[in-house]
Amino acid sequence: MSDSIVVQKVSDLMNKLTDPMVGIPVVIAVAVRTALLLSVVLPYVLDPYGFRKYPGPFPAALSKLWIARQAGNGNRYEVVHDQHKKHGKFVRIAPDHVSIADHNAITEVYGHGNGFIKTEFYDAFVSIRRGLFNTRDRAEHTRKRKIVSHVFSMKNVNSFEPHIAAAIVELFKQWDAMCEKAAKFPGVDGNSAKGRAVFDILNWFNFFAFDVIGDLAFGKPFGMIRSAKDIAPVKPEGSNQTVYLPAIQILNERGEYSATLGLLPMWMRPLAKKLPWFSRGVKSVKNLAGIAIAAVGERLANPSDRDDLLAKLQAGKDENGQPMGREELTAEALTQLIAGSDTTSNSSCAIIYYLSNNPRIMKKLQDELDKVAEEKAGGEEVLHFDYEEVKSLPYLQACIDEALRLHSTSAIGLPRLVPEGGATILGEFFPGGTTVSVPAYTVHRDTSVWGEDSEQYRPERWFERDPKLLQSSFIPFSYGPRSCVGRNLATMELALLISSVVHRYDIEPLEPGKKLPTAEGFLRKPLEFNVAIKRRDV
Numbered sequence: 001m002s003d004s005i006v007v008q009k010v011s012d013l014m015n016k017l018t019d020p021m022v023g024i025p026v027v028i029a030v031a032v033r034t035a036l037l038l039s040v041v042l043p044y045v046l047d048p049y050g051f052r053k054y055p056g057p058f059p060a061a062l063s064k065l066w067i068a069r070q071a072g073n074g075n076r077y078e079v080v081h082d083q084h085k086k087h088g089k090f091v092r093i094a095p096d097h098v099s100i101a102d103h104n105a106i107t108e109v110y111g112h113g114n115g116f117i118k119t120e121f122y123d124a125f126v127s128i129r130r131g132l133f134n135t136r137d138r139a140e141h142t143r144k145r146k147i148v149s150h151v152f153s154m155k156n157v158n159s160f161e162p163h164i165a166a167a168i169v170e171l172f173k174q175w176d177a178m179c180e181k182a183a184k185f186p187g188v189d190g191n192s193a194k195g196r197a198v199f200d201i202l203n204w205f206n207f208f209a210f211d212v213i214g215d216l217a218f219g220k221p222f223g224m225i226r227s228a229k230d231i232a233p234v235k236p237e238g239s240n241q242t243v244y245l246p247a248i249q250i251l252n253e254r255g256e257y258s259a260t261l262g263l264l265p266m267w268m269r270p271l272a273k274k275l276p277w278f279s280r281g282v283k284s285v286k287n288l289a290g291i292a293i294a295a296v297g298e299r300l301a302n303p304s305d306r307d308d309l310l311a312k313l314q315a316g317k318d319e320n321g322q323p324m325g326r327e328e329l330t331a332e333a334l335t336q337l338i339a340g341s342d343t344t345s346n347s348s349c350a351i352i353y354y355l356s357n358n359p360r361i362m363k364k365l366q367d368e369l370d371k372v373a374e375e376k377a378g379g380e381e382v383l384h385f386d387y388e389e390v391k392s393l394p395y396l397q398a399c400i401d402e403a404l405r406l407h408s409t410s411a412i413g414l415p416r417l418v419p420e421g422g423a424t425i426l427g428e429f430f431p432g433g434t435t436v437s438v439p440a441y442t443v444h445r446d447t448s449v450w451g452e453d454s455e456q457y458r459p460e461r462w463f464e465r466d467p468k469l470l471q472s473s474f475i476p477f478s479y480g481p482r483s484c485v486g487r488n489l490a491t492m493e494l495a496l497l498i499s500s501v502v503h504r505y506d507i508e509p510l511e512p513g514k515k516l517p518t519a520e521g522f523l524r525k526p527l528e529f530n531v532a533i534k535r536r537d538v
């Protein structure tokens with residue numbers, strides 16, 4: 001696009017934006033318009049990063065507001081994906097940000113020792129104080145990561161298994177009761193008439209994930225499965241009173257708010273927080289912190305000899321032998337709650353969505369699990385599996401991975417700052433201080449890696465294609481020094497929950513073939529998934 005057309009387009013835009021300034025002295029209106037115009041057009045025309053050559057939506061080249069708007073609409077991953085389909089592997093999604101949809105860029109952007117750090121996008125996620133997830137400083141991150149990665153070593157994670165198993169037992173008590181009721185009192189409509197219990201399985205997976213992380217990170221489950229309610233004790237910052245609030249809803253609101261705020265220029269953020277939509281988000285951030293303050297406070301006031309994540313965080317020491325203080329401990333426990341709850345429940349929901357919509361695959365997985373159950377109990381009832389029994393089942397793992405690939409709860413390109421001196425990625429030079437990202441949703445659909453049917457849910461592809469290539473293109477937990485520290489725990493939780501659910505219940509979608517409705521904050525979240533279930537005859 002020629003520079004004069006750009007100036008004209010932007011000028012029209014600015015005129016529209018500043019129209020309401022009726023009544024403001026003409027001189028001021030003109031000055032404001034000119035300042036806005038120059039701040040947007042000059043960088044475009046001067047092209048200091050050499051980014052004008054990259055295709056993408058025109059407003060994205062002018063201002064960060066374009067990408068912030070996509071995030072606010074809840075489908076940034078999809079809009080960026082469509083741009084890549086249209087333009088290829090490089091797309092400019094903000095004046096200083098290029099999205100690179102190529103698996104070969106993953107190690108270059110996210111790998112160890114490359115010097116790329118998290119951008120100021122992550123500042124919008126800070127509450128109480130910086131935790132492992134939103135710390136940007138490299139030295140501070142290394143210090144925290146040393147303490148926390150020890151907590152999630154395979155040996156430690158194995159000691160968490162009884163807490164997960166207890167939550168599965170609790171969940172099945174509720175589901176069994178609903179199944180029994182539905183079988184005894186078949187309803188008049190299609191599914192309950194068949195003696196199936198009908199419910200939104202996403203809700204239950206949320207209750208499950210919150211109870212597990214509450215149990216591990218705060219010393220006891222929130223009791224959501226038992227009460228079948230989204231409710232948790234909260235001590236708002238600066239208050240001594242405990243109130244009860246919907247934690248899952250608060251977490252969702254906070255994710256949407258932070259993921260949008262983080263895309264606005266720094267100077268705009270304090271102003272944006274005054275707008276009604278954002279001010280609700282500010283409240284959610286405070287309330288979420290209040291959950292950690294209440295829970296950690298209670299645990300510290302009543303020390304226990306429990307062997308859980310909080311105990312291990314308390315015992316953890318940095319390289320100087322220093323443990324974390326109370327505030328840091330609370331912030332890290334909060335980080336685990338945020339990072340380890342709806343990531344797991346969204347993924348569990350997506351896995352069951354794909355399995356129940358593909359009866360052939362579900363049956364094949366059930367056959368694999370029935371064999372294990374037979375070996376374990378010789379025909380007696382198996383309430384749930386142990387990790388040792390399911391961790392190496394090839395088809396189970398392929399079913400889980402295939403759903404993580406397609407759903408990608410972390411779907412956006414996680415933004416990283418190019419280090420001083422710049423970097424060359426896939427032959428293209430990116431100056432220091434610019435932002436690059438590799439979008440998981442798009443990389444997970446690359447037909448040259450996953451096959452022409454990459455949009456299909458087909459676990460068999462994991463046995464047919466080059467395993468090295470697939471693994472190097474599979475980033476549900478990201479990659480490198482900032483990849484998911486809780487991956488071992490998440491892998492165990494998913495394997496235990498999915499194997500046990502699929503073995504015990506026959507699950508049908510209430511509306512077969514219906515697209516899973518999603519909305520994206522920081523994560524791509526399913527909105528609901530209604531199923532009709534009954535106990536299997538096993």
Ligand code: HEM
Pocket residue numbers: 132133134145213335336337339340341343344347409410414475476477478481482483484485486487489490
């Ligand atoms: C299926 C479940 C999960 C998925 C898909 C997932 C995915 C991810 C991804 C993509 C990142 C990188 C985020 C970024 O760079 O912005 C991440 C980081 C992180 N995850 Fe997970 N996660 C899961 C479960 C968990 C669990 C169970 C925990 C802990 C209880 C956890 C704790 C963390 C933490 C603390 C970080 C920040 C690590 C750092 O910056 O050093 N995650 N996770």
